[in-house]
Amino acid sequence: MFAEALEDILKDVSAPAAVRSIEAGQSPALLWAAIADAGFLELLASEENGGAGLALPDLYPVLTMLGAHAVPVPFAQTAAARVLLTPDQVPTGMLTFAPVVRRLANGSISCPLVPFGLIADHVLAQEEDRLYLLPAKDAVCEPTGVHGSLTATLSWRGDSGVAAAAAPGVIATFGAAIHSALIAGGMQRVFGMTLQYANDRAQFGKSIGKFQAIQHQISVAAEHVAASSIAAESAFQGVGPVPELLAAAIAKSRTSEAVPLVASIAHAVHGAIGVTEEYDLQLYTRRLHEWRMSHGAESYWNRVVGRAVIASDTSLVSDFVRTACASRPAFA
Amino acid sequence: MSELLSQFRLARLPDEAEAFRSDVKAFLRAEMPPAPADVRSRSWMGFSAEFSKKMAERGWVGLTLPREYGGAQLDAFSRFVLVEELLVSGAPVSAHWIADRQSGPLILKYGSEAQRRAYLPKICAAQAFFCIGMSEPNSGSDLASVGTRATKVAQGWRLSGRKIWTTNAPHCHYMIALVRTSGTAEDRHRGLSQFIVDLSLPGVTVRPIHDLAGDAHFSEVFFDDVLLTDDALIGNEGSGWEQVTAELAFERSGPERIYSSIILLDHWIACLRRSADGEAHQETIGRLAVHLATLRNMSITVTSQLVRGASPIVEAALVKDIGTEFEQSIPAIIESAIAGDPDVDIDPDLYRTVAYLSHISPTFSLRGGTREILRGMIARGLGLR
Ligand SMILES: Cc1cc2nc3c(=O)[nH]c(=O)nc-3n(C[C@H](O)[C@H](O)[C@H](O)COP(=O)(O)OP(=O)(O)OC[C@H]3O[C@@H](n4cnc5c(N)ncnc54)[C@H](O)[C@@H]3O)c2cc1C
Numbered sequence: 256m257f258a259e260a261l262e263d264i265l266k267d268v269s270a271p272a273a274v275r276s277i278e279a280g281q282s283p284a285l286l287w288a289a290i291a292d293a294g295f296l297e298l299l300a301s302e303e304n305g306g307a308g309l310a311l312p313d314l315y316p317v318l319t320m321l322g323a324h325a326v327p328v329p330f331a332q333t334a335a336a337r338v339l340l341t342p343d344q345v346p347t348g349m350l351t352f353a354p355v356v357r358r359l360a361n362g363s364i365s366c367p368l369v370p371f372g373l374i375a376d377h378v379l380a381q382e383e384d385r386l387y388l389l390p391a392k393d394a395v396c397e398p399t400g401v402h403g404s405l406t407a408t409l410s411w412r413g414d415s416g417v418a419a420a421a422a423p424g425v426i427a428t429f430g431a432a433i434h435s436a437l438i439a440g441g442m443q444r445v446f447g448m449t450l451q452y453a454n455d456r457a458q459f460g461k462s463i464g465k466f467q468a469i470q471h472q473i474s475v476a477a478e479h480v481a482a483s484s485i486a487a488e489s490a491f492q493g494v495g496p497v498p499e500l501l502a503a504a505i506a507k508s509r510t511s512e513a514v515p516l517v518a519s520i521a522h523a524v525h526g527a528i529g530v531t532e533e534y535d536l537q538l539y540t541r542r543l544h545e546w547r548m549s550h551g552a553e554s555y556w557n558r559v560v561g562r563a564v565i566a567s568d569t570s571l572v573s574d575f576v577r578t579a580c581a582s583r584p585a586f587a
Numbered sequence: 588m589s590e591l592l593s594q595f596r597l598a599r600l601p602d603e604a605e606a607f608r609s610d611v612k613a614f615l616r617a618e619m620p621p622a623p624a625d626v627r628s629r630s631w632m633g634f635s636a637e638f639s640k641k642m643a644e645r646g647w648v649g650l651t652l653p654r655e656y657g658g659a660q661l662d663a664f665s666r667f668v669l670v671e672e673l674l675v676s677g678a679p680v681s682a683h684w685i686a687d688r689q690s691g692p693l694i695l696k697y698g699s700e701a702q703r704r705a706y707l708p709k710i711c712a713a714q715a716f717f718c719i720g721m722s723e724p725n726s727g728s729d730l731a732s733v734g735t736r737a738t739k740v741a742q743g744w745r746l747s748g749r750k751i752w753t754t755n756a757p758h759c760h761y762m763i764a765l766v767r768t769s770g771t772a773e774d775r776h777r778g779l780s781q782f783i784v785d786l787s788l789p790g791v792t793v794r795p796i797h798d799l800a801g802d803a804h805f806s807e808v809f810f811d812d813v814l815l816t817d818d819a820l821i822g823n824e825g826s827g828w829e830q831v832t833a834e835l836a837f838e839r840s841g842p843e844r845i846y847s848s849i850i851l852l853d854h855w856i857a858c859l860r861r862s863a864d865g866e867a868h869q870e871t872i873g874r875l876a877v878h879l880a881t882l883r884n885m886s887i888t889v890t891s892q893l894v895r896g897a898s899p900i901v902e903a904a905l906v907k908d909i910g911t912e913f914e915q916s917i918p919a920i921i922e923s924a925i926a927g928d929p930d931v932d933i934d935p936d937l938y939r940t941v942a943y944l945s946h947i948s949p950t951f952s953l954r955g956g957t958r959e960i961l962r963g964m965i966a967r968g969l970g971l972r
Contacts, residue, residue, distance in 0.1 A: 450969055464966075474961075478905055479909070504877075557869075560872075565856065576876055
């Protein structure tokens, strides 16, 4: 329901032309206003706080929609902050999550590779059980230099942020879960484009999708898109307001691992046109790689899962995967 | 997104199925014959008529068949749980496996009432074991080209030809065979029919074939003018292709296609816990657990389609292909991990288990339809062919 309503808006305001212009440095204000004015930022806020009180399972299709439209603003993080902060702490404007915080010797804070760091108004960062709400206007902002990317490293002199209490690891977990859903949505879009292209493009007198080598590559991509979709969806199953640690870990790992495979098959099938600026495929595949690395790639989350497997008291890994994610709330 | 991929939404096992799991676990604690990991990793190739009888006494053979035919009338979710627990413990289930998984449901769906009454109660009592007679020496992937032929005669049918790779044939009472009843191999799908062949009939010869691991799971089966009565035909004459396609969805949709190497993985993890060597391998273990969790969810999704009464042929093919890749990756990864340092001793049972699975794992992506054939099916499901 919310997903469809949001999609109607995104079709206009986050069309590929809008995404390109924001990547090129134009203001995202119009796009942001369209989302904010429709009330979507309050999706997760509780009903008594004027929100929609959306449950995690219903959030999943909204987030995949963002991925499928390459939405170039931190809508997911801003909406998610409503369950981490009290209403009076929630700032106006665009808020994003910092994957990590580094405290430097001189007391200043550095947040490397913050998604949407170039355009966000606020950064929510976590140090153990403290959340810091850091205003971007006070930060030194270093772009990554990656073409088209809105990710940046932000640093603050001293404690310039407002602090709140939170269970350790909340930002990392929520950030990982959000990015797994973005990847799933982005991949579904990339897959749809690839399938369409295979039917449309003709060589040697027939559409390239009729060649077995192409069919098999696309079938393999389909398997990994299906696996990623189910893995990401399973991160959004808990009854709590925040995804559970192991479910998010599994989701982020599985989707991240599929990224290079699905992106490379999509490009292989598209031939040269796929890497051109004018063709939309690159808007998604560039993001897929960025999202794979944001909040930890599979190499990081696999260690989290592996440590839990080895430490668990079950002798069957099937019991672990069945029960570990289903019944262990990460943040009681 | 494509129609096919939109089917892959998370489904859950219902609470009743989870409650059933504890019964199964208790049964396995009591009845599972003790065996080392390399023997247990034979999983659904392990034969024990006695173990199957014990399961039948519980009502767990023919689990999904209706009560009136001796079944437990449980749904595919319960069967998923039963199959999962049997496989992860490495129970020797091959005696009843094929009858439970595909022959029974096939007879229920396409058989006459007389056939249902004749076979289903015996299947549920673990008194009738079945095998699958599809492949032939010249018909592997190209199944529609089968040449074994049944010719109409006064008393019924005369069957001649030869099947191959028939799993468990020497121990089975019956084969459901796909044969040609009219036309020629050029007629492809037309003119194929399925018969229930009593393997004790005169003219049937079974010759076991040994595999590279020293086992003889599969066989050649010869039919020399075997006389079948009219009631051996199952379903309609000429409908064999449609029936066999539906049967293959049962064959491909189960958790078998993700758990073939699981005994090895569990054994390795147990060894790591003992050796405190876990940290070096936690990323690898984590990755395998991540894949297992996801594949299991995909498999439950396909099961939920079966429960809804759909025939998820392409979905099952998709899960089977990605599932067998996982099963095959496990022995390859563990070989490298445990031989990564010659100074560290390898548990002897682990060594035998990884060797067995490395040798046999090529079959995972062959049995039930090869990787290349499945990818072709997925492509068709996506509208590319
Ligand atoms: C352990 C095991 C148990 C089995 N049990 C049974 C059983 O109980 N009953 C039964 O009937 N069968 C059984 N089989 C047989 C199995 O179904 C066949 O092995 C399988 O269908 C492949 O046939 P083939 O071995 O003749 O290989 P072929 O069909 O000759 O194929 C050889 C190679 O060519 C490829 N190939 C063939 N055609 C194409 C194509 N059009 N496009 C691309 N590539 C192609 C295949 O993918 C494969 O890689 C079993 C097999 C094994 C390994």
